[in-house]
Amino acid sequence: MFYSNIGIAEKYNYLEEKFKKGYQWLKETDILSLPEGSYPISGEEVVANVQEYTTVLADQGFFETHEKYFDIQYVASGREQFGVCKREGLKVKERIEEKDLIFYEEPLHSGSVLLEEGDLIVVAPEDAHKPRLVAGEPCKVKKVVIKVAL
Template sequence: MIINDAFSVNKYAYLDVKFEKAYEFLRRKDLADLPVGKYEIDGEDVFAMVQEYETSPESELQFESHKKYFDIQYMIHGKEYFKMISTEGLKVKQPYDENSDVMFYEDPEDSSVAYLTDGQMAVVAPEEAHKPRCAAGQPEKVRKIVAKVRV
């Protein structure tokens, strides 16, 4: 996982041009004004979902992973934490669904925690399970973009 801001991430050259297309979208100045919804960036290879939601207590959420896409989770406004851990050895709670590209897991004993606040992002690889949307303190409304980059 990479935690950084969208303006400094170029130093990583994380994989290829698909990532640069996603980062370019995340550097737009109008992100706070975009309507909630899906935005095509490069067909099904790269797209973004503008989301608004209220964070929830961790106990109400699940670990998930994806096989087809990396997640780039970018916080426009608000704060949340999410947990992450390698999928290796995790107990599957809900088998992989090809249509929605998601698999859910039982909570592991231990995992890492990342906090996202305004302007921060995290890149999550397919082999990393993550539990997003966790309230950092009291639940609050956040505005976030999840860019998806095909493996």
């Protein structure tokens, strides 16, 4: 897992070219003007998914992981609490193979990161994450989830 702000993300230059393409797209794109939807960045290897939603209480969200992709989750506006924990040892609740999604039962212990405008977090297949959570009061969030193929 890697947590940062877009302003310094490229400082950590140890990642593959695919990640750099995602960071570049985030920096150069007027995300706030984009409608929700999917935007190819580099074929099917790197795809941006623009989302808009209102944050929810923690008991309304679920931890999830992906088998085929890393996520770069970037908050363009708003703020959310973002749950994090290791995938190892979690009990599977549901698998949705066609969407590369695995949901888990709530773990006994987990942490969270506050994501505010301009913040991003990179989650690997080994990282369970629980996005879209209220940070204080419910608020509208515009987020980009960049899917980076393994």
